[in-house]
Amino acid sequence: MARILLVDDDPATLDVIDFALQLEGHETFTAVNGRAGVERALELRPTSSCSTR
Structure with a gap:
């Protein structure tokens, strides 16, 4: 599966998307802002990478 980087400044949003993608078998990583991303x-x-902005 894909290695996906999620970037968002809202930890709750990151958690929900992270959990859903992991359930689908993806390896996920998170960052709380653009610089960290x-x-x-x-x-x-x-x-792949995804920003919810």
């Missing part, structure tokens, strides 16, 4: 993307090299 860029850092995590460079570190983890996800196959």
